[in-house]
Amino acid sequence: MKRISFLFLAIVASVLVSFIGNKTSKGQTTLKVDTQASKLVWTGKKFTGQHTGNIALTSGNLIVTDGKLKGGTFEIDTRTITVTDITDSEQNAKLVKHLKGDDFFGVEKFPKATLTITSATPKGGDAYDLSGKLTIKGVTNTVNFPAVAKIEKDKATATAKIVVNRTKYDIKYGSKSFFPNIGDKFIYDDFELDVNIVATGQSTATAKAK
Numbered sequence: 001m002k003r004i005s006f007l008f009l010a011i012v013a014s015v016l017v018s019f020i021g022n023k024t025s026k027g028q029t030t031l032k033v034d035t036q037a038s039k040l041v042w043t044g045k046k047f048t049g050q051h052t053g054n055i056a057l058t059s060g061n062l063i064v065t066d067g068k069l070k071g072g073t074f075e076i077d078t079r080t081i082t083v084t085d086i087t088d089s090e091q092n093a094k095l096v097k098h099l100k101g102d103d104f105f106g107v108e109k110f111p112k113a114t115l116t117i118t119s120a121t122p123k124g125g126d127a128y129d130l131s132g133k134l135t136i137k138g139v140t141n142t143v144n145f146p147a148v149a150k151i152e153k154d155k156a157t158a159t160a161k162i163v164v165n166r167t168k169y170d171i172k173y174g175s176k177s178f179f180p181n182i183g184d185k186f187i188y189d190d191f192e193l194d195v196n197i198v199a200t201g202q203s204t205a206t207a208k209a210k
Contacts, residue, residue: 027065027066028063028064028065028070029063029064029065029154029201030061030062030063030064030201031061031062031063031064031154031155031156031199031200031201032060032061032199032200032201033057033059033060033061033062033074033197033198033199034198034199034200035056035057035058035059035060037198038057038060038196038197038198038199039054039195039196040054040055040056040057040076040193040194040195040196041053041054041193041194041196042054042055042081042191042192042193042194043191043192043194044187044188044191045187045188045190045191046174046185046186046187046188047184047185047186047187047188048184048185050085051083051085051086051095052083052084052085053081053082053083053084053085053096054080054081054082054084055076055077055078055080055081055082056076056077056080057074057075057076057077057197058075058076058077058112059074059075060072060073060074060075060197060199061073061199061201062149062156062158062197062199063117064151064156067151068120068122068151069120069122069128069147069149069151069156069158070120071116071117071118071119071120072116072117073114073115073116073117074114074115074116075112075113075114076112076113076114076115077111077112078100078105078107078110078111078112078113078136079100079107079111081096081099081100081105081107082096083095083096083099103171103173104166104171104173105136105137105171106137109137110136110137110138113134113135113136113137114133114134114135115132115133115134115135115143116132116133117130117131117132118131118132118133119131119132120147120149123146126148126149126150126151127146127147127148128146128147128148128149129144129145129146129147130144130145130146130147130160131143131144134162134164136164136166136169136171137169137170137171139168139169139170141168141169143162143164145160145161145162145163146160146161147159147160147195148160154200154201155198155199155200156197156198156199156200157196157197157198157199158195158196158197158199159194159195159196159197160194160195161192161193161194161195162192162193162195163190163191163192164190164191164192164193165189165190166189166190166191167189173187174186174187175187175189176189177189
């Protein structure tokens with residue numbers, strides 16, 4: 001009798017573990033970033049004006065659990081940086097070359113930047129406070145920024161503005177923080193990334209369960 005009771009309890013426990021495990025795995029979805037539909041726009045400001053342009057995502061994903069954003073990873077190709085506010089082709093090419101050089105992003109040595117979202121705190125509706133690790137020129141720092149993420153069953157769209165202090169990533173060119181006698185030729189330490197993400201896909205765990 002004891003043996004039968006033990007077997008019964010073991011079976012019940014096994015079923016419960018299996019049920020809970022499937023529920024957890026099915027609740028998590030990994031959505032793949034559509035790099036063609038997504039867009040990153042950078043803006044850098046100086047005392048006498050500003051410049052703006054684009055830079056391309058090469059890959060990424062958003063992690064969604066029970067309909068809420070939980071994390072994600074993104075890879076950026078720094079070699080794709082462009083300038084969109086200068087119409088003169090010669091001046092445009094000159095600035096792009098400078099941005100790709102060692103004074104700024106050093107794209108030959110550091111062709112990739114990455115962002116990993118480590119926490120996502122819901123703020124009501126589609127709003128979140130995000131925290132993550134941003135790596136530029138091989139240097140990693142924590143970044144915090146607000147975002148809006150609309151989550152559907154197999155699709156997500158997200159927007160965010162990330163303010164980045166470039167000097168923390170060894171980009172000190174024209175910084176008044178390091179060259180106080182630069183006068184009015186200084187470039188502000190912070191630059192902005194306006195992020196617009198489109199991601200679609202299906203949970204690997206859910207697909208295997210079918």
